[in-house]
Amino acid sequence: xxxxxxxxxxxxxxxxxxxxxxxxxxxxxxxxxxxxxxxxxxxxxxxxxxxxxxxxxxxxxxxxxxxxxxxxxxxxxxxxxxxxxxxxxxxxxxxxxxxxxxxxxxxxxxxxxxxxxxxxxxxxxxxxxxxxxxxxxxxxxxxxxxxxxxxxxxxxxxxxxxxxxxxxxxxxxxxxxxxxxxxxxxxxxxxxxxxxxxxxxxxxxxxxxxxxxxxxxxxxxxxxxxxxxxxxxxxxxxxxxxxxxxxxxxxxxxxxxxxxxxxxxxxxxxxxxxxxxxxxxxxxxxxxxxxxxxxxxxxxxxxxxxxxxxxxxxxxxxxxxxxxxxxxxxxxxxxxxxxxxxxxxxxxxxxxxxxxxxxxxxxxxxxxxxxxxxxxxxxxxxxxxxxxxxxxxxxxxxxxxxx
Amino acid sequence: xxxxxxxxxxxxxxxxxxxxxxxxxxxxxxxxxxxxxxxxxxxxxxxxxxxxxxxxxxxxxxxxxxxxxxxxxxxxxxxxxxxxxxxxxxxxxxxxxxxxxxxxxxxxxxxxxxxxxxxxxxxxxxxxxxxxxxxxxxxxxxxxxxxxxxxxxxxxxxxxxxxxxxxxxxxxxxxxxxxxxxxxxxxxxxxxxxxxxxxxxxxxxxxxxxxxxxxxxxxxxxxxxxxxxxxxxxxxxxxxxxxxxxxxxxxxxxxxxxxxxxxxxxxxxxxxxxxxxxxxxxxxxxxxxxxxxxxxxxxxxxxxxxxxxxxxxxxxxxxxxxxxxxxxxxxxxxxxxxxxxxxxxxxx
Numbered sequence: 001x002x003x004x005x006x007x008x009x010x011x012x013x014x015x016x017x018x019x020x021x022x023x024x025x026x027x028x029x030x031x032x033x034x035x036x037x038x039x040x041x042x043x044x045x046x047x048x049x050x051x052x053x054x055x056x057x058x059x060x061x062x063x064x065x066x067x068x069x070x071x072x073x074x075x076x077x078x079x080x081x082x083x084x085x086x087x088x089x090x091x092x093x094x095x096x097x098x099x100x101x102x103x104x105x106x107x108x109x110x111x112x113x114x115x116x117x118x119x120x121x122x123x124x125x126x127x128x129x130x131x132x133x134x135x136x137x138x139x140x141x142x143x144x145x146x147x148x149x150x151x152x153x154x155x156x157x158x159x160x161x162x163x164x165x166x167x168x169x170x171x172x173x174x175x176x177x178x179x180x181x182x183x184x185x186x187x188x189x190x191x192x193x194x195x196x197x198x199x200x201x202x203x204x205x206x207x208x209x210x211x212x213x214x215x216x217x218x219x220x221x222x223x224x225x226x227x228x229x230x231x232x233x234x235x236x237x238x239x240x241x242x243x244x245x246x247x248x249x250x251x252x253x254x255x256x257x258x259x260x261x262x263x264x265x266x267x268x269x270x271x272x273x274x275x276x277x278x279x280x281x282x283x284x285x286x287x288x289x290x291x292x293x294x295x296x297x298x299x300x301x302x303x304x305x306x307x308x309x310x311x312x313x314x315x316x317x318x319x320x321x322x323x324x325x326x327x328x329x330x331x332x333x334x335x336x337x338x339x340x341x342x343x344x345x346x347x348x349x350x351x352x353x354x355x356x357x358x359x360x361x362x363x364x365x366x367x368x369x370x371x372x373x374x375x376x377x378x379x380x381x382x383x384x385x386x387x388x389x390x391x392x393x394x395x396x397x398x399x400x401x402x403x
Numbered sequence: 404x405x406x407x408x409x410x411x412x413x414x415x416x417x418x419x420x421x422x423x424x425x426x427x428x429x430x431x432x433x434x435x436x437x438x439x440x441x442x443x444x445x446x447x448x449x450x451x452x453x454x455x456x457x458x459x460x461x462x463x464x465x466x467x468x469x470x471x472x473x474x475x476x477x478x479x480x481x482x483x484x485x486x487x488x489x490x491x492x493x494x495x496x497x498x499x500x501x502x503x504x505x506x507x508x509x510x511x512x513x514x515x516x517x518x519x520x521x522x523x524x525x526x527x528x529x530x531x532x533x534x535x536x537x538x539x540x541x542x543x544x545x546x547x548x549x550x551x552x553x554x555x556x557x558x559x560x561x562x563x564x565x566x567x568x569x570x571x572x573x574x575x576x577x578x579x580x581x582x583x584x585x586x587x588x589x590x591x592x593x594x595x596x597x598x599x600x601x602x603x604x605x606x607x608x609x610x611x612x613x614x615x616x617x618x619x620x621x622x623x624x625x626x627x628x629x630x631x632x633x634x635x636x637x638x639x640x641x642x643x644x645x646x647x648x649x650x651x652x653x654x655x656x657x658x659x660x661x662x663x664x665x666x667x668x669x670x671x672x673x674x675x676x677x678x679x680x681x682x683x684x685x686x687x688x689x690x691x692x693x694x695x696x697x698x699x700x701x702x703x704x705x706x707x708x709x710x711x712x713x714x715x716x717x718x719x720x721x722x723x724x725x726x727x728x729x730x731x732x733x734x735x736x737x738x739x740x741x742x743x744x745x746x747x748x749x750x751x
Contacts, residue, residue, distance in 0.1 A: 143721030353551030
């Protein structure tokens with residue numbers, strides 16, 4: 001179906017099902033139960049899952065396939081957000097023109113940055129992209145204030161032209177009348193499920209771009225990109241120029257980032273320069289690595305994982321910990337709470353940093369590799385991989401690219 | 404007209420020196436680590452920040468005080484006045500004690516050297532060691548993670564706000580630098596501490612170079628940088644020496660941080676701010692070239708200060724924000740090995 005093999009079709013159908021059922025799946029605990037704080041089925045968070053999923057899928061096309069580590073992808077995220085808000089200001093709150101502009105603008109931007117940065121590889125490429133992103137961030141904060149509204153952030157004011165704004169048009173982001181921040185709430189038993197327009201809009205786009213990335217992974221183009229990661233020198237000896245392929249990958253991943261940025265502004269009509277800061281670029285790197293670079297599902301998992309635990313960990317405080325450990329003896333309870341205290345609430349970044357280091361050190365393939373290893377232990381197939389050849393130059397390691 | 408033009412130039416050069424000194428010292432450490440161990444250390448900015456917090460810590464330790472009620476003095480409500488006396492003051496007497504508290508930042512140098520050496524040693528043995536054979540991307544990622552962890556730990560203990568850490572009273576105020584070199588009075592005014600910072604960095608950088616140039620240890624390290632395997636074959640434990648060099652690089656970054664504390668109140672993200680720029684400096688100077696890193700550090704610092712002159716900003720708005728990155732991009736594209744880089748070192 002759709003030009004995919006049978007296995008991939010099943011895979012895609014599972015992904016589509018999971019994505020569409022997210023509002024139900026992420027709400028496993030009834031309201032008012034002690035575990036309700038672990039529910040993630042509210043629109044704001046689910047939208048972020050989908051949007052950062054798109055961002056990470058795009059980043060993975062560049063980093064996962066070609067091995068070029070960009071530290072400047074947040075610049076495209078920012079460009080996308082600014083484009084959408086400008087379209088709100090000039091035309092109307094319909095998100096479609098904005099999203100189209102976001103993709104086009106970020107593609108142009110990526111073409112420019114990529115054309116220059118890709119003349120170098122390795123760490124130089126990372127530093128060049130970092131330099132470009134920091135430049136964009138600094139400019140957005142200072143000189144480009146007429147375009148970006150500086151520190152305040154770009155937003156829609158009442159005296160903006162909004163030429164396409166009819167008398168009946170909604171006054172918040174919408175897609176031909178479907179207002180993003182409206183949602184339907186369904187109560188079943190003790191459970192409350194929220195089906196938000198915004199989430200489904202993001203989810204459908206996410207599924208489409210996931211399908212595109214699946215096709216890219218399976219295409220001859222994708223194989224070229226993998227060849228660049230495996231051995232660029234050998235590729236050029238074969239007579240292939242790798243530059244157009246890397247540039248295409250860079251632009252595609254820039255477009256994904258622009259789209260994600262545009263969607264961020266579609267959910268919340270605001271765009272600020274801090275979205276372009278290099279810590280934001282670092283975040284998408286974290287997501288991709290944590291999930292598993294070079295795999296299809298990894299980056300999405302990583303994005304979901306980080307955004308979910310960011311949300312949960314920031315909410316936990318000492319009182320909640322005390323109730324959890326209340327069964328333990330008092331001294332032990334206090335000691336445990338004291339030990340866990342730095343890692344919760346505002347300490348989420350500490351947990352994230354530690355987790356990230358552990359993943360890079362022990363599990364370079366990310367969560368996906370971890371899952372595979374556990375699966376291998378269960379089914380007893382794990383021993384096979386131990387025979388894998390160590391000599392990377394002559395026997396490039398075959399790596400599983402799906403799941 | 405001509406004289407005031409010269410004034411402006413000299414003033415901008417001086418203004419660039421303090422930032423340039425910090426860039427040069429951090430970039431020197433980065434290059435040492437890269438040249439010896441071949442590791443790209445994204446946590447180096449965090450080491451700079453730790454140095455600054457060594458100064459904060461020592462200052463806090465020295466000003467630990469006890470409170471007594473002095474019945475002879477009354478506060479405005481008529482109650483006995485509460486007087487805070489640092490333990491140091493009560494131990495060493497008024498004048499010596501107060502001087503020690505006042506000079507806490509320079510004293511922190513003595514405190515920071517062993518601390519930073521130890522941190523560097525532990526970092527190399529505990530973490531970096533396992534990453535020599537892994538790709539550069541992995542090294543970047545794990546040190547990036549480490550930088551986040553260090554930053555968050557500091558934030559946990561010291562809070563998110565900048566902590567003012569004043570220099571000794573003697574160095575408050577400014578020096579009329581113009582008079583010394585034959586200009587009119589009040590033409591070129593320069594804060595004392597920045598001058599101290601520049602001289603300090605010159606001493607440190609000179610010491611590192613002298614250490615590498617004139618000691619047997621330094622000779623072995625330089626030999627190891629040129630050809631690690633052969634030095635190993637000669638029966639010298641080069642790994643151990645490289646570990647020590649990592650410690651020294653950490654100490655240089657830490658000292659840069661200690662002395663920078665009075666210029667810019669330490670906060671937990673100052674390391675990240677400096678790190679990005681220091682990497683740019685290393686690249687401009689030439690990956691693996693020690694003199695290149697120092698030269699590029701000062702050059703970019705001075706260039707940045709020239710770009711922030713109002714005359715320049717009115718011609719090209721926003722240039723002060725991006726000048727360093729712009730220079731880096733141009734250098735990388737036209738001369739990939741940097742200003743003084745050796746041919747073939749990381750030049751793909």
